[in-house]
Every structure is written in structure tokens, then in C-alpha cells.
Amino acid sequence: MKVYRKELWFNTQRREELINITPDVEQALQESGIKEGFCLVNAMHITASVFINDDESGLHSDFMKWLEHNMPHEPKRYRHNLTGETNADAHLKRQFMGREVVVAVTKGNLDFGPWEQIFYGEFDGRRKKRVLIKIIGE
Numbered sequence: 001m002k003v004y005r006k007e008l009w010f011n012t013q014r015r016e017e018l019i020n021i022t023p024d025v026e027q028a029l030q031e032s033g034i035k036e037g038f039c040l041v042n043a044m045h046i047t048a049s050v051f052i053n054d055d056e057s058g059l060h061s062d063f064m065k066w067l068e069h070n071m072p073h074e075p076k077r078y079r080h081n082l083t084g085e086t087n088a089d090a091h092l093k094r095q096f097m098g099r100e101v102v103v104a105v106t107k108g109n110l111d112f113g114p115w116e117q118i119f120y121g122e123f124d125g126r127r128k129k130r131v132l133i134k135i136i137g138e
Contacts, residue, residue: 004032012125037137042100047090049097049121090124
């Protein structure tokens with residue numbers, strides 16, 4: 001069994017962004033040489049997310065609108081922010097959108113369903129954060 005590990009680093013311009021990282025994950029898979037196995041992709045920060053969905057701008061807008069409606073960036077609203085932080089909403093958004101994804105690797109490719117892509121969701125950006133890619137297989 002082979003194991004491959006790679007980190008992606010992000011420092012977004014905006015506080016909240018959704019970034020398609022599928023090409024980066026596919027590149028890591030090619031670098032790994034693994035043909036059959038599993039690929040884990042996870043956000044290594046508690047205010048960021050990794051998830052799978054469609055790469056469609058209307059859907060992304062709907063995600064962000066729903067998140068902001070239900071978990072608004074209103075620093076005085078949250079107990080967490082009594083510690084001096086202002087990012088409680090980002091923690092909640094991460095929890096809702098998810099920490100990680102696992103994708104099967106088949107014949108050297110990510111084994112996706114129709115339209116599936118991998119996204120990095122940033123909810124408290126403008127600082128350096130990382131995503132871990134770990135691929136295990138043969």
C-alpha cells in the first residue's frame with residue numbers, strides 16, 4: 001500500500017469564498033501514482049470547509065445566502081465572541097458545510113458522480129490556511 005500527502009495553502013482576498021479545488025486534488029492524485037484507493041481532503045482550520053457539490057454559480061450564491069441568513073456575521077450575537085473573537089459565525093458555517101470529503105480512486109481517477117466537484121469553503125479568510133490531501137491505495 002502507498003500513502004501520499006500534500007498540503008494546499010489559501011489566503012483569500014475576501015472573508016468568505018468558495019473555491020473549486022478539484023484540479024489541485026486531481027494533480028495530487030497523479031503525483032501519488034495511486035490507481036486504486038481513497039483520497040481524503042480536509043480543511044485544517046476550524047473556520048473553513050471542504051465539501052462536494054456542483055460547480056454552478058447560482059448554487060454557490062444560494063449556499064452563501066442561506067448560510068448568512070441562518071448564521072449571520074453579527075459579532076455581538078454569539079457567546080464565542082465574548083472571548084474577543086468575531087468569527088463565531090464562521091465556526092458554525094464550517095460545521096454545517098463539513099470538514100472533509102473522501103473520494104474513491106478508480107483506475108487513477110477520482111470516482112465522482114455526475115457534476116461532482118470538490119470545494120474549499122472559506123468563512124473567515126484573509127489569512128493563511130491549509131487543506132490536507134491524503135491518498136491511500138495501490
